[in-house]
Amino acid sequence: MTTLPTPMLDVAGLTVRFGGIHALTEADFLIPPGTVTALIGPNGAGKTTMLNAITGMVPVAHGAIRLDGAELTGLPTHERAACGVVRTFQNLEVFTSLSVLENVMAGRHTHTRYPVFASLLRTPGFRRAEAACRARALECLDFVGLADVADTPAGDLPYGSQRLLEMARSLAADPKLLLLDEPAAGLNSKETARLGDVITAIRDRLGVTVGLVEHDMDLVMGVSDFVTVLNFGHPLASGTPDEVQANPEVVRAYLGEDEEG
Ligand SMILES: Nc1ncnc2c1ncn2[C@@H]1O[C@H](COP(=O)(O)OP(=O)(O)OP(=O)(O)O)[C@@H](O)[C@H]1O
Ligand SMILES: [Mg+2]
Incomplete structure (x- = not known):
């Protein structure tokens, strides 16, 4: 596995529960600076919960969330935004x-x-x-x-275009770390390609670090420097897109146990 550079975002041992549901269990998620780092996994794996925990929108049972070494855990959402943590939502939020x-x-x-x-x-x-x-x-x-x-x-x-508008609005908040929750949901292939260009330009031209939650694997593998895979709230694998795609456990989590049979 590739050794990741020192992270901008360092989520370590994060546990989030909703009553009896363990949405995240001892989950680590690292985002190195100047990268697009994706968080992928099947429906219900805990991806949105991870973004909610990073932005302070759900309570955390255990674990640490650090931005450039500074502890974010316990800070209210607006203070995290003032530190440069900005997000978009899975459902379109345009006025x-x-x-x-x-x-x-x-x-x-x-x-x-x-x-x-x-x-x-x-x-x-x-x-x-x-x-x-x-x-x-x-x-x-x-x-x-x-x-x-x-x-x-x-x-x-x-x-x-409304999805791109959401991106423009989050850029206006001057993010240091921009977290995108399924920005390609509902887009056709041409719109997805344009979105991919915008995401890489955010990294390359603006120098903003991007955390990308996304189901569109062509987009994920095309724009990401690193990928972390969650499964049932547990981290399953992390690495470059090539490493993650070649990981048999990841293939099983996505395609089901019957795949090899
Ligand atoms: N506010 C909540 N109250 C109760 N359960 C929740 C809450 N938010 C999430 N969950 C549960 O936590 C688990 C993880 O959900 P989450 O939305 O983080 O998954 P996800 O990986 O984003 O899935 P998807 O790909 O479908 O968006 C699921 O079992 C979900 O039902
Ligand atoms: Mg989600």
Whole structure:
């Protein structure tokens, strides 16, 4: 197995339970900086639970979650976001009645805190902050190729573009670590290819580290530097895409025990 470089995200021995359900048991997940690292596994394996635990959205029974050596466990979600941990959700979370640009500007709310009176009076400071927010949002839209539909209501965009809009909105939050939960769900092959290009550009041009939960194996194997496989809440294997695909246990977990018979 390839030895992983020092991780940016270091999840060690993580256990998460929902009543009697053990969603994660002693699970490790490492994401080295400057990589796309995928987390894959069958339905119910605990992938979304892992992202929920990293972002502070579910309580953790045991284990540690560190970002660049600093402990995140116990911090509220907004403080983790302020550390640069940003995510998207498995179900599309676009505000359909807002414009595409307004959706992305909403992603910067953590960076533009202005008192209500300042926004009501439209003070010069507020207007400057709003203009900067708009400019940054447009840059993010341009990055995913949606700048020309900035003023369109988000609900009018095709589904694949709404997924890209979600990516632009998460980029607007200035992530250091961007966690994507099944970004290719519901996309056709052309849209998936475009999404793959955006994911690698996020790594290569923006230098943002990406954690990718995804079922589309062509996408996973095409864009990832490393892959971790979860099965029933346990880590089954980690390595390069080639190593993981050649691992007999991984093949069994995906294809079932009957495969060899
Ligand atoms: N809030 C919750 N309350 C109770 N059980 C939960 C909760 N969230 C997840 N689970 C259970 O934990 C297990 C792992 O679920 P999780 O959503 O993390 O899987 P997943 O790998 O993301 O699956 P999928 O590929 O279908 O999205 C499942 O058995 C699920 O039913
Ligand atoms: Mg899931």
